[in-house]
Amino acid sequence: MQELYAPAKLESKAKRDVKLVIGCWFLVGDLKPRSSHPRLPFLRSFLSRICDCGTRTLRDIGGKLMGPRGDFRVGMGYDIHRLAAERRLVLGGVEIPHPKGLLGHSDADVVLHAVTDAVLGAAGLPDIGECFPDTDPSFKDADSRNLLRSAIDRIETLGFQVGNVDVTVHAEAPKLSPYKKRMAESIAELVKANADAVSVKGKTNEGLGAIGRSEGIACSAVVTLVRHRRSQNG
Numbered sequence: 001m002q003e004l005y006a007p008a009k010l011e012s013k014a015k016r017d018v019k020l021v022i023g024c025w026f027l028v029g030d031l032k033p034r035s036s037h038p039r040l041p042f043l044r045s046f047l048s049r050i051c052d053c054g055t056r057t058l059r060d061i062g063g064k065l066m067g068p069r070g071d072f073r074v075g076m077g078y079d080i081h082r083l084a085a086e087r088r089l090v091l092g093g094v095e096i097p098h099p100k101g102l103l104g105h106s107d108a109d110v111v112l113h114a115v116t117d118a119v120l121g122a123a124g125l126p127d128i129g130e131c132f133p134d135t136d137p138s139f140k141d142a143d144s145r146n147l148l149r150s151a152i153d154r155i156e157t158l159g160f161q162v163g164n165v166d167v168t169v170h171a172e173a174p175k176l177s178p179y180k181k182r183m184a185e186s187i188a189e190l191v192k193a194n195a196d197a198v199s200v201k202g203k204t205n206e207g208l209g210a211i212g213r214s215e216g217i218a219c220s221a222v223v224t225l226v227r228h229r230r231s232q233n234g
């Protein structure tokens with residue numbers, strides 16, 4: 001907390017009280033256009049005077065005090081791939097030993113595809129098939145981690161960051177328990193979130209349908225995004 005106030009040259013006795021005021025200023029300033037809110041000019045000059053710093057510094061401090069906030073989005077993704085012999089099984093960026101792997105144009109990482117679609121959907125961007133078409137030879141056997149990284153780059157350009165990721169993998173086999181933690185850590189690193197903000201769950205299909213007959217593996221994912229600043233495109 002000490003370094004948070006350093007740019008504002010605040011004496012320690014003022015820090016406690018000014019924290020609340022800066023937070024309120026940040027809130028008000030973020031919700032209303034500056035010119036249209038009658039209290040802003042007064043608040044701005046008052047805080048600049050007592051903190052001995054400019055309004056940009058105040059906004060930076062206020063933003064850190066309030067944490068990521070503002071535009072909040074939810075996205076959902078779903079994907080399914082067929083299991084086939086002589087393919088690697090890659091789930092959530094983690095290679096899992098199994099007699100069969102998933103069939104697809106890329107590495108067929110069904111988990112990362114669902115997460116990528118949820119990320120893109122939450123930001124109102126085109127889906128994974130449009131962004132990374134399987135008719136494009138450059139995506140043949142592509143590492144799906146790069147597709148997700150690219151989706152994260154796109155949402156960051158729009159001012160978003162990932163809040164949390166919740167994943168359910170639908171697979172009759174293999175058992176995912178030994179790999180869930182590594183998968184969550186891998187996804188967390190890719191979406192630039194804390195590991196505790198990513199959940200990976202495994203569900204069988206109780207022997208029902210194509211998943212139950214181990215013909216394929218499906219995944220559903222929910223992602224939240226928080227817009228912490230304005231788009232770079234204005």
Ligand SMILES: [Zn+2]
Pocket residue numbers: 079080081104108109110113
């Ligand atoms: Zn896919």
